[in-house]
Amino acid sequence: MAAIEAAALGYPSTSPTRGSGPIHRRRRRLTLFRVIVFVVMGTFFLVPILAMFEFTTRGTGLGAARTLTAWRQIFDYPDLIDAIVVSLELAAITSIAGLLLLVPTMIWVRLRLPRLTRVIEFLCLLPLTVPAIVLVVGLAPVYAWVTYFFGSSTLTLAFAYVVLVLPYTYRVLDSGLSAIDVRTLAEAARSLGAGWGTVMWRIIAPNMRSALLNAALLSVALVLGEFTIASLLSFQNLQVAINFLGRANAGVSISVALASLFFAFVLLLALSFVGRRRPAPVQEEE
Amino acid sequence: MTEELGSVVDARPRQGGRRLPLAWLGAVPFLAYVSIFLLLPTAIVVIGAFAGPNGPTLSNLNTLTQDYVVASFVKSIELSAASSAVGAVFGSLLAYAIVTGKPDATMRRLVTSACGVLAQFGGVTLAFAFIATVGGEGLITVFFADRGIDIGSSVWLFELPGLTLVYSYFQIPLMVLVFLPALDGIRPQWREATETLGGNGWHYWRHVAAPILWPAFLGATLLLFANAFSAYATVAALVSQGGIIVPLQIANSIQSEVGAANENVGKALALGMVVIVAIVMTLYVVLQRKSAKWQR
Amino acid sequence: MTQPLTDIADGTSREHGVEVRLEDLRRVYGNVTALDGLTLTLAPGELVTLLGPSGCGKTSALRLVAGLEEADGGRIVVGGQEVTNLPANKRGMGMVFQAYSLFPHMTARQNVAFGLRLRGVRDADRKRRAGDMLELVGLGAQADRFAHQMSGGQQQRVALARALAIEPQVLLLDEPLSALDAKVRAQLRDEIRRIQLKVGTTTLFVTHDQEEALAIADRVGVMRAGRLEQLASPNDVYARPATAFVAEFVGLSNRIPATVTDGVAEVLGMRLPLVDPATPSGDAMAIVRPEAFSLVGYSEADTTADPLVGFVIATAFLGAVSRVTVKLESATVLAQLPTSEARAYPAGTRVRLNLRTDPVLVSPLTTVGAKG
Numbered sequence: 002m003a004a005i006e007a008a009a010l011g012y013p014s015t016s017p018t019r020g021s022g023p024i025h026r027r028r029r030r031l032t033l034f035r036v037i038v039f040v041v042m043g044t045f046f047l048v049p050i051l052a053m054f055e056f057t058t059r060g061t062g063l064g065a066a067r068t069l070t071a072w073r074q075i076f077d078y079p080d081l082i083d084a085i086v087v088s089l090e091l092a093a094i095t096s097i098a099g100l101l102l103l104v105p106t107m108i109w110v111r112l113r114l115p116r117l118t119r120v121i122e123f124l125c126l127l128p129l130t131v132p133a134i135v136l137v138v139g140l141a142p143v144y145a146w147v148t149y150f151f152g153s154s155t156l157t158l159a160f161a162y163v164v165l166v167l168p169y170t171y172r173v174l175d176s177g178l179s180a181i182d183v184r185t186l187a188e189a190a191r192s193l194g195a196g197w198g199t200v201m202w203r204i205i206a207p208n209m210r211s212a213l214l215n216a217a218l219l220s221v222a223l224v225l226g227e228f229t230i231a232s233l234l235s236f237q238n239l240q241v242a243i244n245f246l247g248r249a250n251a252g253v254s255i256s257v258a259l260a261s262l263f264f265a266f267v268l269l270l271a272l273s274f275v276g277r278r279r280p281a282p283v284q285e286e287e
Numbered sequence: 288m289t290e291e292l293g294s295v296v297d298a299r300p301r302q303g304g305r306r307l308p309l310a311w312l313g314a315v316p317f318l319a320y321v322s323i324f325l326l327l328p329t330a331i332v333v334i335g336a337f338a339g340p341n342g343p344t345l346s347n348l349n350t351l352t353q354d355y356v357v358a359s360f361v362k363s364i365e366l367s368a369a370s371s372a373v374g375a376v377f378g379s380l381l382a383y384a385i386v387t388g389k390p391d392a393t394m395r396r397l398v399t400s401a402c403g404v405l406a407q408f409g410g411v412t413l414a415f416a417f418i419a420t421v422g423g424e425g426l427i428t429v430f431f432a433d434r435g436i437d438i439g440s441s442v443w444l445f446e447l448p449g450l451t452l453v454y455s456y457f458q459i460p461l462m463v464l465v466f467l468p469a470l471d472g473i474r475p476q477w478r479e480a481t482e483t484l485g486g487n488g489w490h491y492w493r494h495v496a497a498p499i500l501w502p503a504f505l506g507a508t509l510l511l512f513a514n515a516f517s518a519y520a521t522v523a524a525l526v527s528q529g530g531i532i533v534p535l536q537i538a539n540s541i542q543s544e545v546g547a548a549n550e551n552v553g554k555a556l557a558l559g560m561v562v563i564v565a566i567v568m569t570l571y572v573v574l575q576r577k578s579a580k581w582q583r
Numbered sequence: 584m585t586q587p588l589t590d591i592a593d594g595t596s597r598e599h600g601v602e603v604r605l606e607d608l609r610r611v612y613g614n615v616t617a618l619d620g621l622t623l624t625l626a627p628g629e630l631v632t633l634l635g636p637s638g639c640g641k642t643s644a645l646r647l648v649a650g651l652e653e654a655d656g657g658r659i660v661v662g663g664q665e666v667t668n669l670p671a672n673k674r675g676m677g678m679v680f681q682a683y684s685l686f687p688h689m690t691a692r693q694n695v696a697f698g699l700r701l702r703g704v705r706d707a708d709r710k711r712r713a714g715d716m717l718e719l720v721g722l723g724a725q726a727d728r729f730a731h732q733m734s735g736g737q738q739q740r741v742a743l744a745r746a747l748a749i750e751p752q753v754l755l756l757d758e759p760l761s762a763l764d765a766k767v768r769a770q771l772r773d774e775i776r777r778i779q780l781k782v783g784t785t786t787l788f789v790t791h792d793q794e795e796a797l798a799i800a801d802r803v804g805v806m807r808a809g810r811l812e813q814l815a816s817p818n819d820v821y822a823r824p825a826t827a828f829v830a831e832f833v834g835l836s837n838r839i840p841a842t843v844t845d846g847v848a849e850v851l852g853m854r855l856p857l858v859d860p861a862t863p864s865g866d867a868m869a870i871v872r873p874e875a876f877s878l879v880g881y882s883e884a885d886t887t888a889d890p891l892v893g894f895v896i897a898t899a900f901l902g903a904v905s906r907v908t909v910k911l912e913s914a915t916v917l918a919q920l921p922t923s924e925a926r927a928y929p930a931g932t933r934v935r936l937n938l939r940t941d942p943v944l945v946s947p948l949t950t951v952g953a954k955g
Contacts (some may be wrong), residue, residue, distance in 0.1 A: 022653040023670040027488075031387060038384040039394070042377070042459075046401070049416035049456070052426035055417040084418070102317055109313035117314055124321050129510075130568045131329050132517030134534040135557040138541060139328025139335075144395035164324045226408040233541055240411045244524050247415060255419055258412040262404060269400040476684040479651050482671040483678040484698035484749060493698070498688050580731070 008179040048260070071252030078250075081257065084242030087155045094195045095162040096220035099170050100164060100213060107174055108201055111183050123170035128164055133229040136161070144234055155236045162224050165267065169223065170216040175210020181205070218272045231237055332561070335554035347555035356536070360559065362518055363532040366447060370454035371511035377455070378462020378511075379504060385463070386470040399467070402460035410520030417453050417523075453521060458511050463511055469503035469578060499578075506574035513567045516560070533560055590593060594831040600628035600785035601662030601752045603869040604646070609656030610643045610809075617643040619809035620657070626755075626801075630779055630786040631814075636832070641789045642757060644806075648787060649755050650674050661751055666731040677746030677784075678755040682762040684742055685730040691717060691741045692726040698749035716744040735765040743775065747782060754779065760795060768792075772799055793833045797821060805829045823858060827946040834873035835906075837916045840944055841869035848945050851913065851938060852890040858942045867945045873906060873919035875941065881933035891936045895928050909934060 043058045055069040075081060128136070140161055151157050164275075183205060190204045206213065226242035237245075239261060246254040337343050350356055387394050421427050456500060473496060481491040519534035526535065540553030603625040610618040618640045625631050633641035646652045648659055650671030658667045666674050685694050696704075696713035704712070717726050720740040730738055739759050746754060756775070760768040776799040779786050790796050796803050797817040805828075806816045813825040824830035831838075841850040846860045852867045881892065893911035905925035907918045918936065928934050 022651050028569070035384045035387065038380055042381050048426070049420045052420035053416050055426050056424075068445075080477050088563040102320060106314060108471070109310075111312045114314055120398070121314075121317070124318075124325070126568070127325060127329075129513065130293070130565050131325070131561055132513075132534075132564060134517060134519040134537050135332055135560055136325070138537065138553055138557045141329035142331060143324065143328055156556070160324055164321070167321075197365075220671055222404055222407045222556075226410060226412070228410045228523070232520075232523070233538060240520065243415070244411045245462075247411070247524070251415075251418075255415050258415050260411055262408060265404045265408065266400055269403045270396060271370055273396040288951055366913075474683045476680045477686060478647075478680075479671075480678070480680065480684045481697075481872075482651065482688075483649055483674075483676055483755075485672050485701045485746070487670075487672050490701055494700075497686075499686075562847075 050262070053255050053259045057252050057259065059252070067243075071250075071256045074250070074253045075257055078246065078253065081236070081242050081246060081253070084237050084239050085257070087237070088172055088239035090156060091159055091222040092221040093163060094159045095224045096155065096217040098159060099163045099166050099220050100216060102172055102238050103167070103216075104206065104209075104213070105201055107171075107178060108183060108187075108205055113180060114185055122175075123169070125167045127167075129168045131228075133165065136164070137230045139232045140230065141234065155231075155238060158231055158234070158238065160237055161230050161234075162220075162227065165227065165230070166216075166220040169219045173212050173216045173219065174209070177209045177215075180212075181208045196205060214272055218268050221268060225261055225265055290326045329561075331556050332557045335551055336558035338554075339553055347551045348558075350552045351559050357368075357558065359531060359533050359536050359561075362447070363534075364563075366450055366454065366532060367515035369447070369451045370458045370515045371508050373451060373455045374458025374462045374511045375504065375508040378459045378507075381459065381464055382463045382466045382470055386467060390527075398463070402463045405460040406457050406464055408457070410518075411524045413453060413456055414521050414524035417456075421449075450522065450525075452524070454515055454518065457521075458515060461514060462507055462511055464508040466503060469507075473499065502574040502578035506571045506578065509567050509571040509574070512570070513564045516564055533565055540576060594689050598609065598611075598719055600783050602660075603753055603785055603787070603927075605644065605657070606660070607657040608644060608647055608654050608659070609661045609914065610640070610647060610652065611655050616636050616809050618647070618654075618747075621806075621809070621811060623814065624953060625785050627785055628783045629798075629801045630776065630788060630799060631802050631804060632788040632790055632796040633804045633806055634790060634793055634833070636791060638808075639828055640809040641791075641805040641806050645755055645787060645789045648753070649666075649678050650846040657889050663688035663947065664921060670809050675749070675751050676753045677749060677751035679739065679742045679746050679757065679759045681758045682735070682738075685738055690727045690729055691733070691922040693721060694730075694741055695745045695748050698745065702749070713744075713748060715740070716748045719747070719781075721743045721774070732768075735763045736771055739763065739771060740774075743778070747778070747784070751784060754784045756786065756788045761790070761792070768795070775799065797833070803833075805832060807832075824870070824944055827868070827870060827944070832942055833918075835873050836865065837873065837914070839869045839871055839914045839916065841867050841943075843867050843945060843947075848943055849938045850943060851936075852910070853938050853940070855938075855940055855943045858944045862945050863947060865947065867947050870896045870946065871916070871938070873917045875939045876909075876916065876920075877939075878907065878909075878918060878920060878924065878928055878934045878938060880927070881935055891938070893934065893936070895930050895932045895934055897930055898925055898928075909936060910937070 007118055019229040027217065058067045059071075096228065110121055144157070144161075147157050147160060186208070187200050190200045195204065225239060227238065228244065232241045232244070238258075243254045243258050246257075329464070337345065337346055338345055351360075382396070386396055388395055417425075419425055462567050477495050477499075478491050481495055497558065517534070519538065522532060522535060537556050537560070540556065589698075605621055605623045608621040608858045609616070617638075620645055621640065623631070623644075633644060635641050643652065647654050650666070650669060650673075654667060658665055659673070660666070661676075663705050683693075686697065689697065691770075692710065692713045695716050696709040699712060714723065714726060717723050720743055721738050722737060722744070725733060725737060725741075727746050730741075742759070743753070760772055761770065761776070771803045772795050775788075779931065788800065797820070800817055802814060803820045804821060805812045807828050812818055815823070815825075820829060821834055824833065830836050839850055841848050843849075843857070843862050843866075845864060845866050846857060846862075848855050848857055848867070848869060850871070855869075890911060890913055893909045896908045896910050897917070898908070898920065901907045903922060904919050905922045907920060907925050908914055909918055916936070
């Protein structure tokens with residue numbers, strides 16, 4: 002729709018030769034606006050990133066050359082490496098567990114328990130209303146039991162993280178499910194003799210690939226950036242480690258922070274290419 | 288074995304309880320999990336806020352009326368309001384700039400991916416980024432110092448204007464993410480119809496686009512408010528001590544080693560936070576419903 | 584603001600519409616030429632349909648007239664006034680889009696009254712006139728409903744009412760029925776014509792559905808690749824197609840090998856006059872309508888060598904008429920007969936075809952095969 006809007010404004014499909022009419026004038030104003038916005042915003046957002054990069058490549062002493070010492074030193078801090086690894090593991094576990102918990106439930110509710118839709122929606126919106134800082138207050142006693150059963154590994158944070166990602170994953174999965182006609186697909190499969198497991202795993206899930214991927218990667222981004230719960234439950238994850246190290250060695254901590262930022266960015270950028278491409282409309286043969 | 292899929296419209300009365308419980312089993316894993324890790328902690332907070340050494344009490348709530356607590360709530364609200372205003376305005380401008388391009392343009396992909404990261408990534412990374420920029424040895428600070436300008440101590444970063452700036456860093460991207468779908472839902476036919484009916488750009492915005500978009504816009508702003516209000520990590524990394532906003536005070540109450548009484552105070556604070564955020568989120572949901580009704 | 588309609592330069596009253604002239608319109612997108620010199624004049628009060636396949640330029644033409652896009656060449660003259668460089672909101676044209684054009688936050692009445700509101704019509708007058716327009720399109724009772732509470736057909740009626748409420752000089756319809764169910768489509772198209780005749784506005788109607796185009800138009804313009812292939816009455820476009828493309832796009836047609844000799848075509852053993860006597864001699868393809876054929880049963884007197892003798896392969900029952908597919912020696916043809924006759928020749932029957940001796944359209948073989 003935006004393309005048509007753009008086309009309606011004469012952008013970018015107008016031929017470049019004529020440029021006088023009201024539509025061209027509007028297009029030029031719009032382009033100017035867009036350029037200004039992108040440049041200003043781009044500067045605002047890129048400057049701190051650049052500053053981080055600049056900071057981490059400073060040499061010691063006045064006028065020293067740029068150096069990658071800060072980056073190399075990452076490997077001198079085993080605790081930091083551990084924290085990175087743990088965070089990556091947590092990201093993987095959380096995204097998979099979140100999907101395993103939500104996807105079958107949402108499909109099932111759509112097909113068999115439509116009255117629960119509102120309830121599920123509310124429950125998934127709740128974590129936005131109960132902020133992490135508040136949740137952690139109530140989680141502390143719960144985690145006493147968790148460590149009793151599952152030990153005190155940092156990976157137990159996954160239980161809390163699944164809750165944190167619920168609002169985002171729910172929204173993505175919901176629009177993914179809305180885009181495909183779940184009911185018809187399920188009925189067609191069932192009429193051909195498929196069991197529920199087959200329906201979910203082999204019929205519906207493949208049609209939601211981009212939504213699933215989207216949800217997984219959003220979870221990854223969130224987990225990598227999470228600080229509050231880990232810190233206040235006294236676990237060591239990536240952000241906690243960075244924060245801790247920040248007092249001692251700013252350069253290294255900032256370089257890790259920058260790296261994690263880029264990592265998540267590349268992930269999401271790659272995702273945007275995997276997303277459902279609008280198939281070219283098939284021309285009817287005349 | 289034939290099974291109703293529940294999609295067959297039930298004009299007849301529910302066929303006995305035999306089928307219902309089985310279907311409900313499918314929702315149990317999710318409901319159980321959410322109960323343990325979301326509802327239970329929330330309940331603990333809510334109940335704890337009213338708990339005292341001798342049973343239920345309102346005394347914890349009294350701490351909410353103390354000056355320093357009120358001050359921190361006020362500061363929290365100010366910060367949230369300011370940063371959501373900034374985020375709403377600039378975020379919607381950025382979103383508009385994106386949506387008027389091609390739907391699969393590279394710029395759109397880049398910007399939305401970046402927004403996705405930055406909206407989540409606040410916290411420690413963000414704090415450090417700003418320290419690296421305008422902190423004591425930050426890029427900008429040094430840049431100006433080399434030219435003989437002292438932009439002042441970096442303390443301003445930890446005050447309201449500075450924090451607003453820092454918060455904008457994740458508020459603007461969040462606004463883009465939340466508001467973009469609403470802009471996408473604007474059909475080009477509406478503008479064209481307005482024109483053929485004799486209206487110009489101003490008429491279009493005043494009579495068509497603005498009325499359609501304002502619920503989504505306001506809703507998004509509220510979401511930004513709730514987001515800022517709940518934020519803890521950024522400020523935790525920036526401010527080494529003191530409890531100028533509510534999340535910091537809650538954290539203090541958890542981490543301090545004074546006994547149970549203080550813990551319950553923390554819960555009272557948490558309850559206060561939840562109430563405010565809940566009000567905001569309810570308004571948000573109401574506005575969402577309203578705007579969704581029109582955009583099909 | 585749009586000019587009040589009483590200010591039309593040549594004094595033509597709106598009761599009888601205005602003349603619309605398109606002169607050599609060109610429109611280019613990048614390196615695709617959407618319109619390649621379109622020239623067309625609509626007489627006051629006339630309804631002209633632009634008919635053609637996707638990409639033929641018909642929608643581009645409409646949008647140029649509306650002012651939603653700018654022409655890269657040519658002029659548009661409405662009621663004696665050139666509007667080529669006039670912005671869309673000053674052209675006084677009513678437009679009905681294919682879908683989604685109703686403002687979702689306004690009721691039907693408010694939608695219809697919108698154009699009047701922009702012209703400063705007072706509140707009470709607005710409501711009344713909007714109500715009148717909605718009555719005209721048969722939706723008086725739904726005036727206070729919203730778009731999402733109405734069916735597709737109802738929404739398009741509201742869109743029509745909205746376009747007509749401003750008493751436009753020209754009415755433009757961009758495939759208004761394409762998104763609707765078949766039954767609703769047929770009903771609504773007749774209504775649109777009825778209303779158009781009543782109000783008398785010059786109308787340009789774009790569609791890819793040839794049945795629609797033929798049913799309601801005063802004249803039909805068949806377009807292809809940015810050009811007009813033929814502009815004529817529906818009857819002429821159907822019965823006397825100017826080119827092979829028109830013959831094949833409009834209605835069904837059979838393509839049968841033929842030979843042209845000195846202004847006469849030999850088709851299936853019959854000698855027929857030519858629609859275009861100047862057709863060069865040689866091998867060619869004849870384009871024959873199904874209803875030009877009739878069937879008789881095979882008798883002993885017919886020999887299998889007769890090119891008009893063959894077998895019935897299949898019959899499609901279409902209500903009053905049926906279409907019978909007959910396999911001849913040199914071609915397989917589709918014949919259209921009244922069902923009562925077709926019943927006598929079930930699949931497998933040997934039959935002999937009769938071909939009417941009307942002038943036949945013939946294409947030299949070199950141009951045959953270039954489809955739509």
